[in-house]
Amino acid sequence: QQQVKQSPQSLIVQKGGISIINCAYENTAFDYFPWYQQFPGKGPALLIAIRPDVSEKKEGRFTISFNKSAKQFSLHIMDSQPGDSATYFCAASNSGATNKLIFGTGTLLAVQP
């Protein structure tokens, strides 16, 4: 119930391509779904987040697609750049409760020049 399943574990994309990372959850009480970006030696930093009242949110080259009925959400990185190479974590929380973030296991993205 508390798990967030993330795939793929690693991803190699050519510069200019689209990177897609998928997550699935079980707990229908989750109401906040952020994506975090983590560079080596740094803490996770919020990239983009969505709430279940919308099906898509776009910020620059980053888009979250959210499918409430399927309990799935995904991150799309358009026009991927070498500087996007990092580990990406999806997460979910019930913001009305303990605010605990349940993290996916992470996706290591490498964008080749």
Place this chain on the structure above:
Amino acid sequence: EAQVTQNPRYLITVTGKKLTVTCSQNMNHEYMSWYRQDPGLGLRQIYYSMNVEVTDKGDVPEGYKVSRKEKRNFPLILESPSPNQTSLYFCASTSLAGVVDTQYFGPGTRLTVL
């Protein structure tokens, strides 16, 4: 500048030697939390605090203690560290006012227990 700081950033210690990892935030956030990050497991919450003197267990609290005597500080205490506590630790904070969203993470503390 809004930030979460952790010290030390790197620590090598031996089994059974008590240690404390400090965490401090300058954003007047009510909520603070500790996570550990392990390969293939993502980040898992150890303890959290909703405010001063209010703390509770997360998913993996065994072997850890915390205290919240001041709003800005949330130290993580390992009374008797063991090798299975070798990990990368992150402190995070967020405001509970209004709509809860962004959690700000510190830079991490890499702990090795020999």
